[in-house]
Amino acid sequence: MAVTATVSRAQVSRARGGTLKRQTVTEAAAEAIRERILAGDYAEGESLRQDALAAELGVSRIPIREAFRQLEAEGLVTLHAHRGAVVSALSLDEIAELFDLRALLEPDLLARAIPNMTEGDLAAAERILQSYENALNDADVHAWGEMNSEFHLTLYRPAGRSRSLGMVQSLLGNTDRYTRLQLVLTSGVERARAEHAQLLKLCRQRNAQEAGDLVRRHVHSAGEDLLAFLRQHRPG
Structure with missing residues (x-):
């Protein structure tokens, strides 16, 4: 299978031939x-x-x-x-578990992060949303996944809980390939766009309770839509 490697520009520089130039x-x-x-x-x-x-x-x-x-x-x-x-191939039960774990961890991280958020944190999240919007307009599926994960992680980092953040980052990575597929073939894009904008607004208002409730619903609904889609397209 001929495949072109897609390497994050922020982490790895590559020569024209595709070989890796970085020391690590x-x-x-x-x-x-x-x-x-x-x-x-x-x-x-x-x-x-x-x-x-x-x-x-x-x-x-x-x-x-x-x-x-x-x-x-x-x-x-x-x-x-x-x-x-x-x-790895995840079963439907495993995917459900991953989203359940996200729904437990992310609202808590966000509630702890909001009191510590600076204007710089909020501005960074807003820039990511603009990049996300550009990716949606360009139908850049690869960038959707990157921007979605980075938006969430940017909001959670001020919590100062590196172990929890690492767990959430791993959970996002494990579900990302499925989430991209679901966004392409279902109506999830518009809802994700609206909920991300509302989430940032609640963070600016320092409304930790409503922001936590929204991120919990956001994760649950994404998981439910994804599982419904996968049940139609492959066995558990």
Whole structure:
């Protein structure tokens, strides 16, 4: 399968030929593979060939192997003794659990973050929303996922709870490929746009109670719509 690696410009610089230039090669390789998985370039259950990826990214097999371990910890890859690295396939029950965990963690993080938010935090969130809007207008599905996750994480960071934030970041990463699919093929885009704008407004008003309630509904409804979509398109 011919695939072009999509690597975050903020984290990894690449040469014209597609090889990785950054010193932290394992992180760069993990980012490249992660983005292919999230973009749907690699399907659920597909085997990832270590040699082929090393050649495509211009690195040795060692950082690819280490990247696989990192992605396994994130839940995106499963390592098998005889098959090597395989793109993880989440069951409907697992996806429901991930959204349930988000609905528990995110309202608490947001409530703790709001009293600590600065004008700089709010301005950063507003800029992300504008980028999100541009991505929607351009039908840039890759950017939707990035902007959606970064918007939420920007609002939660002032809580100062790095472990909880790390858990939420992992949960967002694990569900991102499914969420992108759902946004493309259902009516979720317009609701996400409206709810994000309202969430930022409530943060500006320092209304932690309503903001927490909204993010809980936002996560629950996204999960329910996603599960309904997946039930129609694949078995659990």
